[in-house]
Amino acid sequence: MMKKLFITFILLLIIIPSTYKAKDANTLGELRSQLASYKAKQSATNSKKNQTQNEINENKNDVYKKQKEIEDNKVRIKESKEEIEKLGVEIDETKVKIEEIMRNYEKSSGDNIYLEYIFGATSISDFIIRYSIASQLASYNDDLLNDYKNKLDETTKLKEELQTREGELDKQIKELQVAIGKLGEEVKQLSDESLSYKDQISSTEELINQYVKMGCGENEAIDRCVSRHTSSSSSSGTYSGSVSTPSASGFLRPLNRGVVTSYFGYRYHPVTGVYKLHSGVDIGGNSEGTNVYSIAPGMVGKIIRRASCGGNQVFVYHTVNGTKYTSVYMHLYSINVSVGQTVSAYTVVGTVGGGTTYYDSCSTGAHLHLSMATGWYGSTYVDYSTYIARLFDPRTFLGIPSMGVYFYSR
Ligand SMILES: [Zn+2]
Incomplete structure (x- = not known):
């Protein structure tokens, strides 16, 4: 019995935190x-x-050391080559000398010093001594030649060893450079990741501050708190209709005119070339600084500033026909609203950017990227993957014509 209770307890310990974690964060x-x-x-x-x-720095240091060794090797190879040449000359000279002596021995004719020396003997015994001296001289040269040849062999071997080592070092350097390249890519990816966390952190901090200002309780559902807040501020005449009471007309287009340049859905990204979900619809045909309107009444729920991909972004929470939605305006040149601000469908949330906003690497020119998702991203749920799963094509609600066809009204 105790054992069964214990197992149930352990199971609860495992199950409760995991289901708790899976639930949307809404307090x-x-x-x-x-x-x-x-x-x-x-x-x-x-x-x-x-x-x-x-790791990159260590590898770079390693490459530096190996390059230094190659340089030293090159000097030593050059020295060996010079030594080989010198030895070659000396060997040739010694050979000539030996050949001369030997020739003179054999021929015993002509005016040669060795022969003159030998035949200048005054007696038989003197002749023997002189002959021995001459032959020793020849043998000495022979030994000298052998010494030179040994030295030449050694130097040639050393040169070959140095050249082999140079080849090895070259190969190792290439491998290290490939590794450095890969690590560099990793650092770049990690920097991007860190930057996106930075965005999430600052926008979440902003949200928390806003919810605290609104008087939301630590354990109160944020949805309820936000609805309470927007209903009371609507009565103060900020806009007609409230977040909790849907606007009958549904959604309006975010711009007075425009033309679709890219649809919602999977595509090859024009900048990165990566095949992935395009989270909204791109609307061009407007210059930078053109007013961007909220597509329905609601509350500004989240703002991301100067993201390295997406630039300035405004997220607005709506309730239309009883359903919660988030609309997202990206690549903005300016942000004209603040978190927690209630907006009407005529409030300018920002202006078109993406052309000269240099910090935003994911835009090729002035345009508005509009995303729509169900629920309130940052309130009903905060998880990015949940947001991605809840995205849908904004054209289904906004009556935006096909690519290349302009619209001239909201
Ligand atoms: Zn886009």
Whole structure:
């Protein structure tokens, strides 16, 4: 019995936290723990990045050492070559000398010093001595020649060893450079990851501050708190209709005119070339600075500033026909609203950017990227993958014509 209870207890310990985690974060307290997890992930990413950077530095140092060794080797190879040449000349000279002596021995004719020396003997015994001296001289030259030849062999062998080592070092350097390249890619990816955590952290912090200002309780559902807030502010005349009471007309287009340049859905990214989900619809045909309107009444729920991919982004929460939606305006040149601000369908949330906004690497020219998702991203749920799963094509609600066909009204 006790054992069964114990097992149930352990199972609960395992199951409760995992289901708790899977649930959307929808209280202030849960949003705070989400923020803490973003921060933990960011610091883990940063320390991984530093570690990788250190690895790169070590590899670079290794390459430097090997290049230095190659340079030293080149000097030694050059010295060996010179030594080989010198030895070759000396060997040739010695050979000539020996041949001369030997020739003179054999021929015993002509005016040669050795022969003159030998035949200048005054007696038989003197002749024998002189002959012996001459032959010793020849043998000495022979030994000298052998010494030279041995030295030449050694130097040639050393030169070959140095050249083999140079080849090895070249190969190792190439391998290290490939490794450095790969690690560099990793660092770049980790930097991007860290940057996106930075975006998540700042926008979540902003959200928390806003919900605290609204007086949301730590354990109160944020949805309820936000609805409470927007209903009361609507009565103060900020806009007609409220977040909790749907607007009858549904959604309006975010621009007075425009033309679709890219559809929602899977595509090859024009900048990165990667095949992935295009999270919204791109609307061009407007110059930078053109007003972008909220597509329905609602509340600004989340703002991301100067993201390296997406630039300035405004997220607005709506309730239309009883369903919650988030609309997202990306690549903005300016942001004209603040988090927690209630907006009407005529509020300018920002202006078209993406042309000269240099920090935004994911835009090729002035356009508005509009995304729509069900639920309130940052409130009903905060998880990015949930947001991605809830995205849909904004053209289904906004009556935006096909690519290349302009619209001239909202
Ligand atoms: Zn886009």
